[in-house]
Amino acid sequence: MDDKSTITPRDLIVSASPHIHSGQDVRSIMRHVVYALIPALLIGFWVFGLSAVKVLVLAVVGCLAVEWGCNKLLNRESSLLDFSAIVTGVLLAMNLPSGSPWWLVLVGAIVAIGLGKAIYGGLGYNPFNPALVARVFLLISFPVQMTTWSIPGVDAETGATPLGAVKEAVSLGKTVMDVDLATTKDLLIGTVGGSFGEVSALALLLGGLWLLYKGIIKWQIPIAFIATTLFITGIAWLIDPAHYVSPVFHLFSGGLMIGAWFMATDMVTTPVTQKGMLFFGIGCGVLTAVIRLWGGYPEGVSFAILLMNATTPLIDRYTKPKVFGEA
Amino acid sequence: MKFRGGIHPQYNKITADLSVEALPLMEKYVVPVAQHLGAPGKLLVAKGDEVFKGQPLTEAAGFVSVPVHAPTSGKIKAIKNLPHPIGIPMQAIEITPDEQDTLWDEIKPVGNWRELDPATMKSAIQNAGVVGMGGATFPTHVKLSPPEDKPIDYLILNGAECEPYLTADHRVMLEQPADVLEGVGLMMRILGVKKAVVGIENNKPDACKALQDNCPEDLDIDFVMLETKYPQGSEKHLIYALTGRAVPPGKLPMEVGCVVQNVGTAVACLEAVRDGMPMISRVATVTGSGINRPTNINFRVGTLLSDILAFCDGVNPETGKVIFGGPMMGIGQFDMSVPAIKGTSGILCLQNDEIAQFEGGPCIRCGNCVETCPMGLVPSILGLLSERFEFTEMGDNHIADCIECGSCAYVCPSHRPLVQLFKRGKVEWRVIQEKQNG
Numbered sequence: 001m002d003d004k005s006t007i008t009p010r011d012l013i014v015s016a017s018p019h020i021h022s023g024q025d026v027r028s029i030m031r032h033v034v035y036a037l038i039p040a041l042l043i044g045f046w047v048f049g050l051s052a053v054k055v056l057v058l059a060v061v062g063c064l065a066v067e068w069g070c071n072k073l074l075n076r077e078s079s080l081l082d083f084s085a086i087v088t089g090v091l092l093a094m095n096l097p098s099g100s101p102w103w104l105v106l107v108g109a110i111v112a113i114g115l116g117k118a119i120y121g122g123l124g125y126n127p128f129n130p131a132l133v134a135r136v137f138l139l140i141s142f143p144v145q146m147t148t149w150s151i152p153g154v155d156a157e158t159g160a161t162p163l164g165a166v167k168e169a170v171s172l173g174k175t176v177m178d179v180d181l182a183t184t185k186d187l188l189i190g191t192v193g194g195s196f197g198e199v200s201a202l203a204l205l206l207g208g209l210w211l212l213y214k215g216i217i218k219w220q221i222p223i224a225f226i227a228t229t230l231f232i233t234g235i236a237w238l239i240d241p242a243h244y245v246s247p248v249f250h251l252f253s254g255g256l257m258i259g260a261w262f263m264a265t266d267m268v269t270t271p272v273t274q275k276g277m278l279f280f281g282i283g284c285g286v287l288t289a290v291i292r293l294w295g296g297y298p299e300g301v302s303f304a305i306l307l308m309n310a311t312t313p314l315i316d317r318y319t320k321p322k323v324f325g326e327a
Numbered sequence: 328m329k330f331r332g333g334i335h336p337q338y339n340k341i342t343a344d345l346s347v348e349a350l351p352l353m354e355k356y357v358v359p360v361a362q363h364l365g366a367p368g369k370l371l372v373a374k375g376d377e378v379f380k381g382q383p384l385t386e387a388a389g390f391v392s393v394p395v396h397a398p399t400s401g402k403i404k405a406i407k408n409l410p411h412p413i414g415i416p417m418q419a420i421e422i423t424p425d426e427q428d429t430l431w432d433e434i435k436p437v438g439n440w441r442e443l444d445p446a447t448m449k450s451a452i453q454n455a456g457v458v459g460m461g462g463a464t465f466p467t468h469v470k471l472s473p474p475e476d477k478p479i480d481y482l483i484l485n486g487a488e489c490e491p492y493l494t495a496d497h498r499v500m501l502e503q504p505a506d507v508l509e510g511v512g513l514m515m516r517i518l519g520v521k522k523a524v525v526g527i528e529n530n531k532p533d534a535c536k537a538l539q540d541n542c543p544e545d546l547d548i549d550f551v552m553l554e555t556k557y558p559q560g561s562e563k564h565l566i567y568a569l570t571g572r573a574v575p576p577g578k579l580p581m582e583v584g585c586v587v588q589n590v591g592t593a594v595a596c597l598e599a600v601r602d603g604m605p606m607i608s609r610v611a612t613v614t615g616s617g618i619n620r621p622t623n624i625n626f627r628v629g630t631l632l633s634d635i636l637a638f639c640d641g642v643n644p645e646t647g648k649v650i651f652g653g654p655m656m657g658i659g660q661f662d663m664s665v666p667a668i669k670g671t672s673g674i675l676c677l678q679n680d681e682i683a684q685f686e687g688g689p690c691i692r693c694g695n696c697v698e699t700c701p702m703g704l705v706p707s708i709l710g711l712l713s714e715r716f717e718f719t720e721m722g723d724n725h726i727a728d729c730i731e732c733g734s735c736a737y738v739c740p741s742h743r744p745l746v747q748l749f750k751r752g753k754v755e756w757r758v759i760q761e762k763q764n765g
Contacts, residue, residue, distance in 0.1 A: 013648050013682055014414075014659040016747040018733030019675075020336060020491070021683035024740045026691055082688070124689030124741075218694070272694040272707050321703040323725050324330075324563060325573040 026123075029267075030083035032216045036207035037090055037262065043190045043200035047152045048098035052196040055100050056093040062109030063089030070118035084123045088112050091131035094197020094258060095302070096138070099150045104142060108134040128309045129266045132302050139302070149193035161194045162187065162253045166245050167298035175242040187252035194254070201252035208261025217265040220277035221284070225260040226251065228285020236293050244293060256288065259301035269309040276312075276319035283308045328571045330564045332701040333556040334734045336655070338530060342494045342614050347502060347623045350638055352424055356398050356629035357666040358384060359411050359419040363458040364465045365391035372420065376403045379431035381605050383454070384420050393456040393466045396605040397422060398627035400429040410662040412651045412671065419666070422629070437600045440513040445471075448517055448600050455599030456606045456669070460591035461485060461496075461560065462652055464670035467592055471517045477581040479518050483569060484511055485589045486527040486534060487553060487560030490653025493673040495610045496590045498623045500527070500534035503594055504541040510593030512546045513600060518586055523548045524569045528555040557655060558732040562587045564701055576728045591672075606669060613639045617646030617676030626667055633663040635674060647679035655733045688741035696735035696745065702728050706735035706745050713748035718755035726752045 044052045067085035071078055079085070092108050115137070116130030117123065139146045151159045160168060162182040169179045182192045190200025198204070211217045234247035250256065255263075264270065264284050271280050284304045291300025361367035368385030371394075372378060378397040385394045401424035411417035437443065437451045453468040473479050484507075488496040500507055511523050527535045529552040539550050553559050553568050563574045565587060572583035580587050588596075591609060598604040607628050614621040619640035626635060632649070636642055642649070650657035651671050667674065696706035704725055712721045729749050736745040 011647070012659070012661055013679075014661045015685065016659075016744065016750065017652075017657060017731070018655045018737050018746065019648060019650055019657065019659065019677060019683055020654040020681065020737065021685075021742065022334070022336070022738050024695075024738065025742065026688060026740050029691075029693070029740055122689065124691045218698075267691050267693040270692070272692050272697045272705065274694070274698065277694070316705075316708075320705060321331075321697065321700075323576055323703045323728055324567075324701065325575045325578070326703070327575070 026082050026084070029216055030087050032211060032214055033087050033262070034083070034090060036211045037094070037197070039203035039206050040094065040197050040200055040258070041090070043203045044094065044098065044196040047190050047199060048150055048196050051150070052098040054102075055096055055098060055105055055196060056090065058102055058105040059093035059096070059109055060086055060089035062106045063092065063113050066109050066113040067118070070114060074118065076122060079122055082123060085113060088117070088130045091197075091262060092134050095131060095135040095195050095255070097146065097149055098196035099148060101145060104138060104145050108138050111137045124268055126268060127312070128306055129263055129269045132263055132306050135302050136306060151193055152191045159193050161298065162192050162249070163292065163298040170243050176245050177242065181245065181249065182253065184248060184252060187249070192253070198255045198258045201257045204257035204261055208257070211261070211265070217261070218274060218277060220274055221264050221270060221281040222260040224278050224281025225264055225284045225288075226256065228282045229256060229289050232286065232289035233293065250289075250292065254292070254299045255301035259288075259305055260284070263301070264305045264308070269312060271312050271315045271319065273316065273319045273321055275321075276315040279315050279319065280308055280312065283311065328568050329554060330567050330701055331703065332699050332734065333558060333564075334699055334737055335555075336491050336557060336737065338491050338555070339614075340492065340494050340497070340530070342612050342621050342623050343497055343531075345622050347498050347610050347625050349625045350627065350630060350635070352399060352426060352428060353630055353634045354424070355631065356422045356424065356627065357409050357419050357631060357664075358395050358398065358422065358629040359409070359417050359666065359668060360385055360395060361417055362395060362464060362628070362668045362670065363393050364463065365389075365393075365469075367418070368392055368394045370406065372403055372406075374403055374406055377401070378403060378422065379429050381434045381607060382431040383456075383605070387453060391466055391469050393453055393458060393468075394605075395420075395456055395628070396607050397431075398607045398629045399424045400427050401425045410665040412658060412660065412665050412668060414658065434603045434605075436603050440509070440516060440597070440600050443600065445517040445519070448513065451603070452596050452599050455595070455604065457592065457595045457599055458606070458669050459589055460595065460609060460669065460672065461589035462656065462670050462672055467588070467596060470586055470588065471514060473518070473581040473586065478584060479520055479581060479586055480522065480584045481570060481586070482511065482515050482518055482520050482523040483566060483585055483587045484523060484525040484593060485560055485562070485565055485587050486525055486531070487565055488531070489528060489555075489557045489560040490655055490673070491557070492614045492675050493612045493653050494614075494623060495612045495672050497531050497534050499590050499594060499610050500531070501537050504537040506594045506597055507590050508538060508542055508546065508548065509601075510595075510597035511548060512543060513596055514586075514588055514593065515546065521547055525550050526553050526559075526565050526569050527551070528553050528559055530555045557734065558701060558730070561701065561730055561732060563730070576725065609669060609671070611667065611671050612673040614673060615676040616678045616681065617642045617649070619643055628669055629666045631663075632660060632665050632667060632674065635667060636663070636676075642676050643678075645678040645680075646676050648677045648682050650675040650677065655737070656731065683742070685736060685742050685744035685747070687743050690743060691741055693740060695738040695740065699734045699738050701732065701734060702730060704729060706749075709752065710743055710745045710748045713752040718752055719759055721752040722756040722759065726756050729753065
């Protein structure tokens with residue numbers, strides 16, 4: 001026997017098939033999500049300045065610290081390297097006003113990672129989107145800080161978000177025409193008030209489309225979500241344009257873009273089947289439209305996604321694919 | 328018709344252009360008694376016996392059983408439990424060749440298949456020990472004996488060879504196209520079908536052309552180029568792709584009037600009838616970045632893995648895995664003294680950096696596996712159920728329909744050991760069902 005072929009069993013790996021892998025891993029998915037958020041982050045820095053950078057750094061470091069602490073406390077293996085805490089941190093930051101005080105951001109990080117993820121068992125087991133759990137927790141607990149929006153370009157001045165302005169006017173008995181509406185151009189670029197990462201519809205759309213192109217997210221949720229919101233707000237606008245703003249305004253304002261492309265597409269908390277994703281997106285759209293048009297809050301994206309997260313197991317159950325050959 | 332799901336791995340068919348080389352006579356052969364699905368045969372020989380090339384060493388123990396034969400002439404050195412490719416030692420016959428390679432004198436042609444009756448041919452095929460060479464090793468004569476209430480109208484020849492790396496079927500189609508088609512005609516006559524369809528993935532146009540150019544005029548055979556997609560060669564998916572018929576869960580291809588045979592099996596059937604030659608050799612691919620000289624070989628059943636590796640100039644130091652079969656469904660080997668057997672379609676040597684490690688992170692519910700599963704299952708849920716030992720629930724979620732193709736594990740970003748979890752679940756579910764049925 002040729003001595004080159006002497007290979008002892010000790011040197012060999014024996015494991016079940018398959019023996020090869022596509023190469024994709026959780027870390028690369030999370031990394032791509034962060035890359036996709038870069039355009040919106042840069043716009044946020046440009047519009048809101050250093051305070052936005054501060055919020056981002058605090059949120060990411062806070063989330064990583066809480067993740068590390070929870071792992072130690074619960075005696076779990078370190079999960080910092082799966083990058084999921086970084087994604088949660090970035091999304092949390094983007095869902096906060098740029099002028100948020102430091103403690104607000106840190107409370108958000110504790111709630112997101114601690115209550116939103118770790119207590120359920122960590123990555124993969126949390127039923128609700130951790131960043132949104134934190135956002136809604138903060139919104140309800142600290143309504144003043146959470147709705148103090150910096151006005152772009154004007155230092156130390158605050159005002160309403162475009163959707164907030166409309167809601168306030170209509171509730172005071174005025175019509176949409178009385179409101180100085182943000183222009184579509186401002187909404188696209190992001191020179192409006194709002195959470196620091198949600199303002200630029202264009203930058204978010206760019207990131208979302210890139211994720212789609214990379215195959216990280218599937219089209220069903222964002223498209224169904226956006227189309228449904230457009231459809232319902234469009235009907236309301238056609239019937240009563242005096243009290244309802246146009247669907248285009250709804251499309252580019254508030255959290256719809258960041259929600260539809262980045263929050264509602266969170267894999268862990270959404271259905272696994274493509275049909276289920278479609279239902280999930282439609283549900284998010286309906287709830288968002290209903291809250292925005294008739295609810296007490298001007299914005300409904302976060303609530304809509306969290307409520308739909310709760311229906312995910314049910315949707316999965318009823319949208320199981322057909323087994324091959326089954327009649 | 329395209330089936331839903333599947334994957335597009337790197338095909339790495341690096342041996343596609345290399346002719347089949349016959350291995351020289353080795354110093355030792357180990358012929359396991361059980362090389363097929365079904366009852367192992369009964370021993371006909373004892374230690375110390377002289378045997379001739381092609382002489383049966385066992386006889387079939389029932390209908391779903393086939394004999395094994397001596398790969399060369401020589402003396403039986405031992406009959407004992409020896410390493411077997413499935414991973415546990417099994418009864419095997421060790422032969423020391425006498426280097427004469429004398430053919431058994433009872434091997435003679437059975438006749439011309441165009442004139443013989445089906446029963447004679449089927450018994451010749453069983454006596455020759457022919458089994459499905461695609462890897463499942465189900466006795467071929469059983470597949471060619473559908474019950475009378477299941478009329479068959481299509482014979483399907485599986486030339487998909489969808490496993491990455493493997494090129495054995497490809498080479499057989501290129502080098503023996505006439506034999507393949509004569510074998511198809513023979514099986515058509517046994518089944519009494521008028522029509523055969525050959526399915527070949529469209530990465531092998533030369534194989535398709537070779538067959539088309541050699542098709543006998545009296546046979547009605549269609550040649551269909553299929554999308555190159557794994558697992559195109561899975562029986563159910565091949566039938567669906569070629570005929571649009573879907574085999575119901577838990578049923579066999581005959582339920583939809585089809586019988587599927589592999590190209591190598593067609594040649595083996597022809598040799599069994601035309602020459603009376605039992606299945607004592609087959610074509611396989613020795614490949615992968617770990618082997619120093621990748622090639623296609625024709626080896627005698629019972630050749631030791633170490634001898635095959637040596638014939639291909641051995642493995643290089645980076646080799647971390649030696650697999651019998653392809654990278655998607657093959658079995659990792661740990662003992663280099665295992666014999667290559669009737670179902671060994673390839674020997675794949677992977678280097679350490681290519682080997683997938685399924686250390687099993689948490690499921691992040693990305694849905695890739697659901698999109699990929701060609702059987703329409705939800706692998707993510709099945710994997711979680713298996714981890715929680717909820718095997719009854721796994722059964723309710725159609726674990727029995729899993730074909731273990733590995734597509735789900737291939738795309739899983741958490742590198743979860745899904746196939747391993749499903750193999751476990753399938754066994755447990757079978758036990759539960761057996762208990763329920765008393």
